[in-house]
Amino acid sequence: xxxxxxxxxxxxxxxxxxxxxxxxxxxxxxxxxxxxxxxxxxxxxxxxxxxxxxxxxxxxxxxxxxxxxxxxxxxxxxxxxxxxxxxxxxxxxxxxxxxxxxxxxxxxxxxxxxxxxxxxxxxxxxxxxxxxxxxxxxxxxxxxxxxxxxxxxxxxxxxxxxxxxxxxxxxxxxxxxxxxxxxxxxxxxxxxxxxxxxxxxxxxxxxxxxxxxxxxxxxxxxxxxxxxxxxxxxxxxxxxxxxxxxxxxxxxxxxxxxxxxxxxxxxxxxxxxxxxxxxxxxxxxxxxxxxxxxxxxxxxxxxxxxxxxxxxxxxxxxxxxxxxxxxxxxxxxxxxxxxxxxxxxxxxxxxxxxxxxxxxxxxxxxxxxxxxxxxxxxxxxxxxxxxxxxxxxxxxxxxxxxxxxxxxxxxxxxxxxxxxxxxxxxxxxxxxxxxxxxxxxxxxxxxxxxxxxxxxxxxxxxxxxxxxxxxxxxxxxxxxxxxxxxxxxxxxxxxxxxxxxxxxxxxxxxxxxxxxxxxxxxxxxxxxxxxxxxxxxxxxxxxxxxxxxxxxxxxxxxxxxxxxxxxxxxxxxxxxxxxxx
Numbered sequence: 001x002x003x004x005x006x007x008x009x010x011x012x013x014x015x016x017x018x019x020x021x022x023x024x025x026x027x028x029x030x031x032x033x034x035x036x037x038x039x040x041x042x043x044x045x046x047x048x049x050x051x052x053x054x055x056x057x058x059x060x061x062x063x064x065x066x067x068x069x070x071x072x073x074x075x076x077x078x079x080x081x082x083x084x085x086x087x088x089x090x091x092x093x094x095x096x097x098x099x100x101x102x103x104x105x106x107x108x109x110x111x112x113x114x115x116x117x118x119x120x121x122x123x124x125x126x127x128x129x130x131x132x133x134x135x136x137x138x139x140x141x142x143x144x145x146x147x148x149x150x151x152x153x154x155x156x157x158x159x160x161x162x163x164x165x166x167x168x169x170x171x172x173x174x175x176x177x178x179x180x181x182x183x184x185x186x187x188x189x190x191x192x193x194x195x196x197x198x199x200x201x202x203x204x205x206x207x208x209x210x211x212x213x214x215x216x217x218x219x220x221x222x223x224x225x226x227x228x229x230x231x232x233x234x235x236x237x238x239x240x241x242x243x244x245x246x247x248x249x250x251x252x253x254x255x256x257x258x259x260x261x262x263x264x265x266x267x268x269x270x271x272x273x274x275x276x277x278x279x280x281x282x283x284x285x286x287x288x289x290x291x292x293x294x295x296x297x298x299x300x301x302x303x304x305x306x307x308x309x310x311x312x313x314x315x316x317x318x319x320x321x322x323x324x325x326x327x328x329x330x331x332x333x334x335x336x337x338x339x340x341x342x343x344x345x346x347x348x349x350x351x352x353x354x355x356x357x358x359x360x361x362x363x364x365x366x367x368x369x370x371x372x373x374x375x376x377x378x379x380x381x382x383x384x385x386x387x388x389x390x391x392x393x394x395x396x397x398x399x400x401x402x403x404x405x406x407x408x409x410x411x412x413x414x415x416x417x418x419x420x421x422x423x424x425x426x427x428x429x430x431x432x433x434x435x436x437x438x439x440x441x442x443x444x445x446x447x448x449x450x451x452x453x454x455x456x457x458x459x460x461x462x463x464x465x466x467x468x469x470x471x472x473x474x475x476x477x478x479x480x481x482x483x484x485x486x487x488x489x490x491x492x493x494x495x496x497x498x499x500x501x502x503x504x505x506x507x508x509x510x511x512x513x514x515x516x517x518x519x520x521x522x523x524x525x526x527x528x529x530x531x532x533x534x535x536x537x538x539x540x541x542x543x544x545x546x547x548x549x550x551x552x553x554x555x556x557x558x559x560x561x562x563x564x565x566x567x568x569x570x571x572x573x574x575x576x577x578x579x580x581x
Contacts, residue, residue: 026182027053032158036197042074043088047117065480069452071101076456088115092130102141105172107443111165112172120180138174147176151187166201169326203342215353221295230257231300238435240347249366255307260436267370272426275309281574282427285376298322303333391544394568401428415439417450417470419504423573448477458490473502483534485560493554494562499569531562
């Protein structure tokens with residue numbers, strides 16, 4: 001094993017106490033992480049020895065400013081890399097800040113591992129400094145939680161953590177590491193050699209009879225539709241979904257998290273089917289393709305409240321076919337033909353059967369379906385033309401999205417914060433290929449997650465163009481990570497929609513109550529000045545003509561760029577609830 005570089009003063013001090021910090025349990029943990037394909041750790045400091053030992057194995061430390069945002073960095077890294085995201089934290093209040101990102105990952109099946117330093121084993125239940133019951137705290141927000149107490153079991157527990165995170169329905173796992181355990185001499189090497197850090201770990205297929213029945217139902221349906229969720233990306237199933245769309249002539253819509261699962265320029269692509277069917281919504285005029293469907297194929301789709309417009313969007317009398325790796329998701333809200341298995345394998349098997357069968361009905365109806373989709377998209381473009389071309393100041397969000405969309409390539413990654421930002425992105429930006437990634441926190445949809453997720457995306461994809469869209473309300477939760485971006489050399493084009501209000505809250509309160517609370521209006525903030533204060537590029541845009549050149553300059557810059565765009569506070573996104581209310 002390579003010797004860890006330790007400060008000479010520290011080395012002399014530890015040697016005087018008979019300690020050797022060059023081959024400890026922490027080093028064995030680092031070796032185990034490397035065995036599982038881990039190349040970076042998102043961590044601030046503790047457990048320090050794990051980070052120091054990681055250097056021996058080329059494991060990079062991405063040093064966040066706060067555990068909450070560090071968890072979201074690891075989340076986005078996992079979504080884009082196909083590997084487990086690993087975040088570290090100290091016990092107590094630092095560990096508590098991981099609850100929200102772990103819950104987001106649990107909701108939307110993102111494989112994370114949290115390595116949390118705990119108090120010394122002989123200090124348990126003695127009111128040690130920052131001692132809390134971590135196991136009780138983490139159980140509701142993780143698939144698996146364990147505390148290691150024996151050095152001889154460290155490889156066993158690492159393998160269990162990675163297996164929990166990557167197998168079945170992926171999700172977060174938590175490994176609690178007592179501080180004194182980390183400094184024990186490394187145990188004897190085990191024979192374990194498996195690498196378990198990629199997902200899905202085990203791909204499974206539904207039974208043949210169920211696949212045959214599903215293929216027959218789709219082939220003979222009058223008005224079938226596919227609605228793909230985030231599971232398509234988790235499974236790496238975009239190519240198989242594109243094959244099904246083309247060969248079986250099936251129209252495909254996506255959820256917000258499924259966006260990019262198909263090329264939205266394809267003649268059979270509907271766009272995002274969700275609660276965005278209000279005025280100016282991207283799929284507003286294509287809603288009948290969903291509501292009038294007689295067969296609905298759901299792929300990796302949680303049928304959650306937002307995705308189904310509070311369970312009103314999907315047809316009541318349709319037959320449902322549901323592909324999902326998690327048995328409990330199938331039939332949760334819509335009784336369905338059960339295809340329990342990996343989305344990539346299942347879609348491929350379904351396409352095989354459809355292509356061997358009689359697809360004459362699908363082919364005969366394709367031209368009419370394509371014409372309906374084209375008409376719906378054309379109608380939407382006509383409806384919003386004045387908005388996407390508007391030169392008004394403050395700027396309309398539709399124009400801002402249009403300017404970014406013009407600069408997207410098939411390799412671009414777009415990250416949005418929750419609330420209005422993700423709605424504008426979902427409706428006014430478009431995937432150029434099947435598998436293009438749009439990262440939105442839609443599990444719990446908490447504010448402030450956009451910027452840290454974009455930084456995790458940059459670590460996973462060091463060469464891709466990355467755009468991040470955040471509102472000023474959400475961005476205030478994560479300002480400090482601008483310094484992280486500069487220090488860790490994580491270059492992103494960050495666009496702040498600066499409308500001076502907490503938009504969703506203010507608009508919703510006005511609609512519901514005819515008044516709004518004191519939290520909704522902000523004092524003017526120069527976000528570009530904040531960026532410049534930490535060494536990033538900061539540009540303020542007040543006129544529409546300035547935005548395009550600012551984006552081009554940001555794309556060619558060699559450091560983080562924040563573009564603070566003064567935005568119209570009275571711009572309502574196409575949320576169906578506003579129209580109904």
